[in-house]
Amino acid sequence: MSNGIHHVTAIGGPAARNHDFYTRVLGMRLVKTTVNFDDPGTYHLYYGDEAGRPGTILTFFPWEHVAAGRLGVGETQETVFRVPEAAMGFWAHRFIEKGVDHQAPEKRFGETVCSFKDPDGTRLALVAVPGAEAEPGWSDGTIPAEHALRGMQGVSLLLEEAGATGAILTDIFGFRESGKEDSTTRYVLPGTPVGGVVDIRAVGGFLKPRVGGGSVHHVAFRARDDAEQAEMVKRLKENHGIETTEQKDRNYFRSVYFREPGHILFEIATDAPGFSVDEPADGLGTSLKLPAQFEPMRERIERALPDLGREPAPQ
Numbered sequence: 001m002s003n004g005i006h007h008v009t010a011i012g013g014p015a016a017r018n019h020d021f022y023t024r025v026l027g028m029r030l031v032k033t034t035v036n037f038d039d040p041g042t043y044h045l046y047y048g049d050e051a052g053r054p055g056t057i058l059t060f061f062p063w064e065h066v067a068a069g070r071l072g073v074g075e076t077q078e079t080v081f082r083v084p085e086a087a088m089g090f091w092a093h094r095f096i097e098k099g100v101d102h103q104a105p106e107k108r109f110g111e112t113v114c115s116f117k118d119p120d121g122t123r124l125a126l127v128a129v130p131g132a133e134a135e136p137g138w139s140d141g142t143i144p145a146e147h148a149l150r151g152m153q154g155v156s157l158l159l160e161e162a163g164a165t166g167a168i169l170t171d172i173f174g175f176r177e178s179g180k181e182d183s184t185t186r187y188v189l190p191g192t193p194v195g196g197v198v199d200i201r202a203v204g205g206f207l208k209p210r211v212g213g214g215s216v217h218h219v220a221f222r223a224r225d226d227a228e229q230a231e232m233v234k235r236l237k238e239n240h241g242i243e244t245t246e247q248k249d250r251n252y253f254r255s256v257y258f259r260e261p262g263h264i265l266f267e268i269a270t271d272a273p274g275f276s277v278d279e280p281a282d283g284l285g286t287s288l289k290l291p292a293q294f295e296p297m298r299e300r301i302e303r304a305l306p307d308l309g310r311e312p313a314p315q
Ligand code: ZN
Pocket: 007, 009, 218, 220, 267
C-alpha cells in the first residue's frame, strides 16, 4: 500500500518572490502554473523534479499580502529535501551567498541535516544522503545537476502526541515506526527513499498554529490509483472512524482529504495522470493551465494574477 508522500502544499507570499526562490535559489523546476481550484484568483505553483514525480513536489498558494504564519501544535513543521552527501558544502555556501536564513548542520537519526527557510518563513531542510549522487538530478543550469535536490525525504509534524497519527501512518500508508530521538518518533516506509519518512515531534500543550505565510496547508500521500485510494478511504472509516471528503479531480491527480487525529490536513492523491496530461513534458509550467470549468474566465483570471517575473534559464 502506498508509496509515501506525494506532495506538500504551503502558503507563500508574493508569487514572483516565491517563484524566484524555488526556481533560482533552489533550482527546482516549475512543473505547473495553475490556479487554486477552490480559489481561482490565486496561483497554484508546483515545483518538483523534471517530471514533477510524486515525492518531489512542493506546491504553493502564493498570497501577495499574506500575514506571516506562526508555528503551532497540529501543524507540519518542516519539509526535508534529499541531496547527495557531497553537495552539502555547495548548499551551505549558496545559502550564505543568497542570504538564505539557515542553521548550522546538525545530526538527526544519524543523518546530517541543514535547516533553512524560504523568504516567507517556510521551514525547509536538506538531508545529506550517501549514494544520492547516483540518482538523476534535474538542472536548467541554475544548480549543477550533481548538487540538485533529489526529491523529498519527508516531513516532520508537530503534534500533541504521536500515537493516533502514527496509527494512520502505519495502518493506512504502510509506514513503520523506526526509532525515537528525544521527543521525535520516526516513521519510515521501507524501501522508499523518496517521500518515505515522517517524523512526529510530540510537544504536548504547545501554542496553536496561526495559519499564514510559511504555513504548510496539507501533506498529500500517494495512492497508485483510484482503487487503492478507495481502499484507504474504507480502512480510514472502518479502523479509525475518519471520513474523507468525496474525491476531487485536481487534473494532475485525484484527491480526497481528511483531518488526521492531530488535526493536520492530509490528502490522498493518485499517481495518475501526472503533469504532462495538459502540456508537453518539455514545456511543463511555462503557460497558465486552467481546469475546464475556469477556461471561460481565462481573460479575467490572467488579468488578476500577478506577474511571475519569469526569464529564460541561464545558459
Ligand atoms: Zn494537495
